Amino acid sequence: MAVLTSLSPSRANDFIQCPLKFRFRSIDKLPEPPSQAAFRGTVVHSVLEKLFTAPAEQRTTDHAQSLLMPAWTELVDKDPEVLEIFTTEAEQAEFFTSARKLLDAYFTLEFPEHLEPDETEKFVRTTLDSGLELRGFIDRIDVAPGGEKRLVDYKTGKQPKPQYGREAKFQMGFYALVEYRLTGELVHTLQLMYLGSRSVLKSHPTMADIEATQFEIDAIWKDIVAAAKTDRWRPRKSPLCNWCTFKPLCPAWGNAAPPTPEITEIVGA
Incomplete structure (x- = not known):
C-alpha cells in the first residue's frame, strides 16, 4: 500500500524526467542498488x-x-x-x-x-493550502550579520550546460519556497557548489520566482494525481534510460512493469 501526500524536489524531478520512474520509486518503492x-x-x-x-x-x-x-x-x-x-x-x-x-x-x-553556518543538513517541510507537504534536506544555511539568508547545496558532479541545469535550479527554488512559507522572508541567495568542476552558481530569488515555483509544483502534483487516478504512468525515453535501474521493467524498452500497488491516500484526489 502507498500514500501520496508529500513531495521532495528529487521526487518531483523524477516525475518530470519519467512518470514511470516516479512510480517505481515513490509508490512501488523498489530497491535500487547503490552506485x-x-x-x-x-x-x-x-x-x-x-x-x-x-x-x-x-x-x-x-x-x-x-x-x-x-x-x-x-x-x-x-x-x-x-x-x-x-x-x-x-x-x-x-x-x-x-x-x-x-x-x-x-x-x-x-x-x-x-563562515559560521546557521544550520547544516536541515530537514525542512511545509504544507501547502492543498494539503500537499513539501519536504527535503538543505545542505547548509548561512545567515549574514545583516540577516540575509543563503541556502547552499553541494554537488559532487560537474556544472551542467545551461540546458541541462533545470533539476538543480528547481531544487533550489523549491527550498526557497519552503523557507519563505516557514519564515515569511525571501532567501537572499541560492548557491550551488559544483565540486567536480570547481564552479559556483548563484541566484537571488524574487517573489515572482517564489510564485512561479509554487505554480510549477502545483502543476506537477496535479499531473501526479491524474496519473494515480488513472494508473497511467507513462515512461519517457531519454539518454538517461541507459543509467536507469528500472530499465528491465520498462515497457518503453519492451519489458513488463509489475502491477501498481494500491494507493490508499492521495492529497488532492
Whole structure:
C-alpha cells in the first residue's frame, strides 16, 4: 500500500524526467542498488557537514581529509552491503582518490574558516493550502550579520550546460519556497557548489520566482494525481534510460512493469 501526500524536489524531478520512474520509486518503492557516484556524494557531504562542527581555525584541507575515512566507516557500518559496489581493491583506492580531489576542490571555492553556518543538513517541510507537504534536506544555511539568508547545496558532479541545469535550479527554488512559507522572508541567495568542476552558481530569488515555483509544483502534483487516478504512468525515453535501474521493467524498452500497488491516500484526489 502507498500514500501520496508529500513531495521532495528529487521526487518531483523524477516525475518530470519519467512518470514511470516516479512510480517505481515513490509508490512501488523498489530497491535500487547503490552506485559508486552516489555513495561518493554521500561520503563527501558527510565530511563537509562534520567540517563545520570543528572550530573555525581547524577547518583546513588536512582536517577535511582526516574526516574522510571516519565518514566512510560510519556509512559502511550503517549499510555493509554498500561494499558490494566495489569489485576490486583498485576500485576502492580510486574511490578515495576521487573523494579527496572533491574535498580539495571545495577549498578552492570558499574559506570555511570565515563562515559560521546557521544550520547544516536541515530537514525542512511545509504544507501547502492543498494539503500537499513539501519536504527535503538543505545542505547548509548561512545567515549574514545583516540577516540575509543563503541556502547552499553541494554537488559532487560537474556544472551542467545551461540546458541541462533545470533539476538543480528547481531544487533550489523549491527550498526557497519552503523557507519563505516557514519564515515569511525571501532567501537572499541560492548557491550551488559544483565540486567536480570547481564552479559556483548563484541566484537571488524574487517573489515572482517564489510564485512561479509554487505554480510549477502545483502543476506537477496535479499531473501526479491524474496519473494515480488513472494508473497511467507513462515512461519517457531519454539518454538517461541507459543509467536507469528500472530499465528491465520498462515497457518503453519492451519489458513488463509489475502491477501498481494500491494507493490508499492521495492529497488532492
